[in-house]
Amino acid sequence: MKLVRFTHEDSTRIGKVVGDGVIDLSAITGPGASMKAMLDRWEDLRPALEAAREIAIPLVNVTLEAPIVDPRKFLAIGMNYEKHAQEAEAAGIKRPTSQLWFNKQVQCINGPYAPIDLPMISDKLDYEAELAVVIGKRCRRVAREDARSMIAGYMVCNDVSVRDWQQRSPTFTLGKSFDTHGPIGPWITTDDEVADPHALEMWLTVNGNEKQRTSTGDMIYDIYDQIAYLSEAMTLEPGDILATGTPSGVGIVTGDFMKVGDVVRVEVQGLGHIENEIVAEQA
Known part of the structure; x- marks a missing residue:
């Protein structure tokens, strides 16, 4: 997977890039856009993240943010x-x-x-x-x-x-x-x-x-x-x-x-x- 933090319509979320689009994963990861918090639960969340097939938002319509903004190190x-x-x-x-x-x-x-x-x-x-x-x-x-x-x-x-x-x-x-x-x-x-x-x-x-x-x-x-x-x-x-x-x-x-x-x-x-x-x- 290609995991991203992206902003669309004034909301920053976690998603995955598939082709030329981004699938919003926030329904799985929960509210907020902490990649670190998602990685803390990686083993439990991964099957659902991989299976997500929602309609993708075109990449040209989103702003890609730093994938992680809250690492400890x-x-x-x-x-x-x-x-x-x-x-x-x-x-x-x-x-x-x-x-x-x-x-x-x-x-x-x-x-x-x-x-x-x-x-x-x-x-x-x-x-x-x-x-x-x-x-x-x-x-x-x-x-x-x-x-x-x-x-x-x-x-x-x-x-x-x-x-x-x-x-x-x-x-x-x-x-x-x-x-x-x-x-x-x-x-x-x-x-x-x-x-x-x-x-x-x-x-x-x-x-x-x-x-x-x-x-x-x-x-x-x-x-x-x-x-x-x-x-x-x-x-x-x-x-x-x-x-x-x-x-x-x-x-x-x-x-x-x-x-x-x-x-x-x-x-x-x-x-x-x-x-x-x-x-x-x-x-």
Whole structure:
């Protein structure tokens, strides 16, 4: 399934995309539009969600929202593709000797087609194409071989970064957490629809010019290693988002940062795309 949060006629609901339309699932999920709350009840609700065959609302008539706006955690791993690790080193960022995780504070979450703010206090606005994983089960100390069974699905993500603010703190958190700097979507593609999450082409363009391209198979630490590692330290919960790393080609290397009016698009094979315009932050 392709699970979405969508707005239609001034009401935001949970649905699933089928072809060129959205089937409203709110009669099953209940009132409100919390994807996290639905994932908390995933095993019980799934048969009814899969069976739903109501008349679809055309996609062109709805606004697709961020699939999840209320996760407990939005975590991202740094320098998880070899060529990106090399370019980061060249920019003066020390290569980590283990998995390097940081928080993106959840208020940064943004819709798949919503504008991204260029902050008033920085012109170092950078892009990072990423595959995002959505956790589906509450879990702790997960063995690598069991990690996939903890995944609800996958999204496209842009780990937007304010580089000067990122470099001020060893945790990266401030530069990764500005409002609007976590666009995700356009939907959650459930795990059963993805044959191998490590065999997906991923690319990013700015104004139609390709800046990044990779296969998710080029991760240094794959998704299952990531889940096993994180769950040694903390309990992962339904709806938690893990951004799994970006490839080489980021703007900090070339000095080619995003500007007002730029349109940045991230696409992952089989998962759809997100596309966001850069706008000036309003006071």
